[in-house]
Amino acid sequence: MSKSRDFLGPYRLARLIRVGSTAEVWEAIDETSSDNKRYALKVLRASCASDKNELALLKHEFNVGKSLASPRIIKVLEHQTDKGRPFLVLELFSELNMKQALRKGPDSLAFMLDKIIEQAAEGLYYMHTKNWIHRDIKPDNYLVARDGETKLIDFTIAEPKRTGISKLFYKAKTVQGTRSYMSPEQIRGKLCDERSDIYSFGCVLFELVAGKPPFTGQTPNDLLSKHLTASIPSPVVYNDNVTTEFANLTKRMMAKKPDDRPDSVWEFLKEFRATQVWKKRPRVPEESVFDDMGGMKSAEDMIKRPDGNYDIEDKSKKEKS
Template identity: 30%
Template sequence: MKNPSETPDPIKPQGYVQPLGKIGQYDLLKKIAEGGMGSIYMARSTKDKSVVAIKVMSPLYVHNPVLLKRFEQEYKVASKFNHPNLVRALEFGTDNELPFLVLEFVNGESLGAIINKQGKFEELEGIKIIAQVAKALNQVHKDKLIHRDVKPDNILVGKNGVAKLTDLGLVKEILVGDLNLTRSGRGLGTPNFMAPEQFRDAKNADIRCDIYSLGATLYTMLTGELPYKSVNPLETWMKKVQNDLPTPRELNPRISERTDWAIRRAMDSDPDIRPSSCREFVEDLVGKSTRKSTVTTPALDKTEAKQPIETIWFMSYIDDQGKQHVVKGTAKAIRRSFKDGILEDPLKYKLAKSVEGPFEEMKVFPEFRDLAVHLTKPNSTPNSKTQSADPVPNPTSEPAKT
């Protein structure tokens, strides 16, 4: 990246902005966002004076082959589309070994920034934005692709009200995989907005993961609350598989029953319950669903306590940084976490029926004894820090209320 000349321009047209620097054929006018992989600038072409957005990779990652491939993949995917609700990719290049991606400039803000400033949306306004994003995702899905990171920060809303989906760096092809950028067993995306099955293995994600994330985005828009607020991804996943989340109407009674149901259906832990397409999700929202009795479908009614109440267990463990955590869940959810490969070695975890303890090894409890026997790794020994965590002193994560 080159520094601009120190010599002032004697002729500065109206609206002139002194460039911050230059990359390729573009003058960088101002930084508009900063993320984990780099920064995004508003820029101007020195050739045709057009205004664009440029994503510049941080020098810290220019020698990381996986991130470089993902950066280039975003261009290859986004440049395929010419859709009014998808941010277009215009160019990919390098300047002094610094990769950059030239994108369509959207004169507006991210949906996440808008929510942070104004709080929750009115229902109709929120649905209009989500319907636009659904059109973009439908196009992505028709091309046998999955976005995998739909969230408010990846949706730009222009001053003209047009919503555009961006950040296609995690997109994967449904049929041929994702160029080995995702190792089996590793989830990609943002935990609060990810479908629970995406935690286990991002490679096995299908379009219903995007539908889940779209529903979670609308949940945030209409309630002003982040779904599944938790201290760590494990606690988030545990809540997700149990559908342990306040309904939209519990947080915002002004939301209609129809929209409340549509969001809960899209965010169900069972992918088979979710809509089969983004179009179907929008039909649920606007009352065109072909499903019978959309508000009182038994499989979706989380508010009725007709099923027997399951025992809640508390699980204590020490993370890789040496921090102690306590998460809670039913026996079914805890067993699923091991069977799905979210957790591996049972000896690293202790259980109790109270957050105060006493915490004991899983093999002590009949409900989990088979897991402790069959899943324990050879030569594995209990985590000494976990053993000493009985009773639990000041757990990092407070148990969520039910």
Template identity: 30%
Template structure:
């Protein structure tokens, strides 16, 4: 393409491209019809196979479906001289990769604020069944207002929608090494917890100024990701709060079942840490108000936000899950029991709503299942999340709130030193 070219009769390209990516180009442009600055991404269809062109269009369609303030808006999709293009919102700011390089160490409060906002996007994505599959620092932008934008849905998928999932072959490994989840490396199925792993790796990088996994060779890095959790962030940065250190450690669990179940659960842990945000010179203009207001809008989500169109679960589906979980507990299979309790939470929430007492009990049973495993911090984190929801729903003086506070206090006193 050349500077000044007019696409679709309205998008005038700027003087120089912003980037060349493979067989594509990214240009600043002016929308002459609406008099606004935009970004135009083009690909060379003649140099790409049909699947590549389909992936390009698919990214635009998936991004457009995710109507959320934390995602750049898609304005138009067209073709110019045989070259497909997409017109998107122009985003100002700094990507997290540059933020880490230029502002390390990133203040803990900012790490939490950024993570909470990413969670808001992931909750909205889960609401339509969308999985990003490439959450990493270079795909997240921090606006001068303090707002976060999640970029590049080129690897996104909707497993329940054949129009979007069949382009990526089953068993194909996609993502960015060091940030992609172990199940992505092995070509296994991805779900919301896959994006939570990428979020955990991103938070790790923000906290420590290093990726969670590194190695002299690709093979070494892959072996570490598949078998060994990274050192905890607090080992490199002693000021990391225990709750945040435990959260990042859980997000980077090799087994998806050992990660937090939802982005809403992660948000509930991060949001309280995003307080008293200090200035970031040259990056954020208004650190005190904008981020907290923005995070309150996009991140204040129910503990379990499921797709409204999802088929309600029947009691005969939920009860066997509870019975199975109890049998596993009796057999000493506590980790498997925790997974079944979390499944019961999903089923009961769709049937009865997040505030139903049966949902609350299942969440607590899932938390308690981690105690025999010695995972006191994770159990307490899950219990505190339930407590916060109960206080919001029933008030601080409700009997169930008082009982749970006493249980949390008891568990806290039983926790061995160092756990």
């Protein structure tokens, strides 16, 4: 940005952290604060700034986020527009998400995985207690700090939990989600509840220990078909240090039928806290994945996706459909 565009409202854009298909994430400094407090700004890209659908999605994310107050969930503070650019003001936290960390392999987080999984689950459980279903649980949507602190982000396609008549007459307008992590009922456009997020979270846990998603496909439709009909894989096949108890727990979370999964994230947490992830405790790696963050290198580097992780795109060209 040129100097004349270095500010959005009172926030000076200090560093570009990440670029997505519709938004940029900046580290920004509040020049009006006495201590120059830093925030993260999620700014719609210029090409999307007038798109009614993108504007509605950003406002929806703000409305969901402002209703959530947990140390396990990123704080969403403000929704503003300046110079024709709508943006959210967020708590500044680690810029590394699980997906980025896993590019170095599962060993990058293995030594503190117990803490990461527990905090990731606590954030999701809290969201469910506020009657929101996230619907896009994936490694990209969990930020992880050097000490293992973990926060849930991105509420763009979250929906309120349906009850009563609204539950009986629910029909999805469009199928939304990320293909590598979508539950069978989400793929079919049916009603999603806590157990749909549990399925997606099970896919995340599989990837955290195996280093790859549970299902991949030659085509996007092939990938979706595997969620619907393929046998549920065990992470032990890819990592023999995973305990049978933890592997069986992840498989139950990824059951095809919601009734065969844990009823709630709280039920998962109770079982997980009594379960060992590893047969042998992993060592801290000599080179930390957090040492390689280094901020933004290039837009292309930040938005590329590993093979097999197909994202549904809608007319707005987001990773949703």
